[in-house]
Amino acid sequence: AQKVTQAQTEISVVEKEDVTLDCVYETRDTTYYLFWYKQPPSGELVFLIRRNSFDEQNEISGRYSWNFQKSTSSFNFTITASQVVDSAVYFCALSETNSGGSNYKLTFGKGTLLTVNP
Amino acid sequence: NAGVTQTPKFRILKIGQSMTLQCTQDMNHNYMYWYRQDPGMGLKLIYYSVGAGITDKGEVPNGYNVSRSTTEDFPLRLELAAPSQTSVYFCAIRRRENSPLHFGNGTRLTVT
Numbered sequence: 001a002q003k004v005t006q007a008q009t010e011i012s013v014v015e016k017e018d019v020t021l022d023c024v025y026e027t028r029d030t031t032y033y034l035f036w037y038k039q040p041p042s043g044e045l046v047f048l049i050r051r052n053s054f055d056e057q058n059e060i061s062g063r064y065s066w067n068f069q070k071s072t073s074s075f076n077f078t079i080t081a082s083q084v085v086d087s088a089v090y091f092c093a094l095s096e097t098n099s100g101g102s103n104y105k106l107t108f109g110k111g112t113l114l115t116v117n118p
Numbered sequence: 119n120a121g122v123t124q125t126p127k128f129r130i131l132k133i134g135q136s137m138t139l140q141c142t143q144d145m146n147h148n149y150m151y152w153y154r155q156d157p158g159m160g161l162k163l164i165y166y167s168v169g170a171g172i173t174d175k176g177e178v179p180n181g182y183n184v185s186r187s188t189t190e191d192f193p194l195r196l197e198l199a200a201p202s203q204t205s206v207y208f209c210a211i212r213r214r215e216n217s218p219l220h221f222g223n224g225t226r227l228t229v230t
Contacts (some may be wrong), residue, residue: 031214035219043206043223045208047220095215105166107163109157111158
């Protein structure tokens with residue numbers, strides 16, 4: 001069965017610190033997709049990034065970067081120079097392949113609550 | 119949010135009452151999903167649909183029913199509300215397999 005583990009339940013940092021959110025996954029699929037979502041205090045769920053299992057290049061988008069390591073089944077998310085507006089719950093998710101080979105469903109981790117203090 | 123509208127935003131139900139959570143999209147996406155979010159538990163899939171007339175159970179379908187008679191609408195029905203169904207419910211759409219999910223703003227349901 002697919003599984004996504006976000007071991008850090010809560011993280012608290014001071015503004016301008018760098019912070020890394022961990023995501024470890026389990027899957028028997030050879031082809032799969034990983035996602036990160038952000039849920040700010042207002043409650044909506046915002047898509048941040050998608051990565052497929054064939055692309056192990058790290059990705060950077062402004063202050064955000066993602067490190068995908070297939071060898072350790074991890075897809076970690078780093079925020080550089082954190083800001084108060086980064087305070088949110090962050091979810092990692094894994095696409096799930098059914099017996100027919102279709103990727104219909106996403107399995108989510110339990111999320112990490114990041115608090116950035118001024 | 120990406121053309122996904124959920125109604126109502128909030129609702130309080132008494133135990134045993136029934137209600138329908140509405141989800142409508144204007145993106146013409148085939149894939150639609152219902153998730154529930156409980157504190158500290160992430161999102162759990164209730165039901166999903168890959169097109170009009172096709173629905174399937176997710177991880178936690180008990181106590182819920184869905185239908186998908188049109189591409190646009192994917193209502194979630196609670197027949198006999200129970201306190202365990204107190205949660206925030208999110209509807210989501212997806213353009214194709216492996217595309218990102220795009221979520222509605224959620225419905226906060228309390229059953230007392």
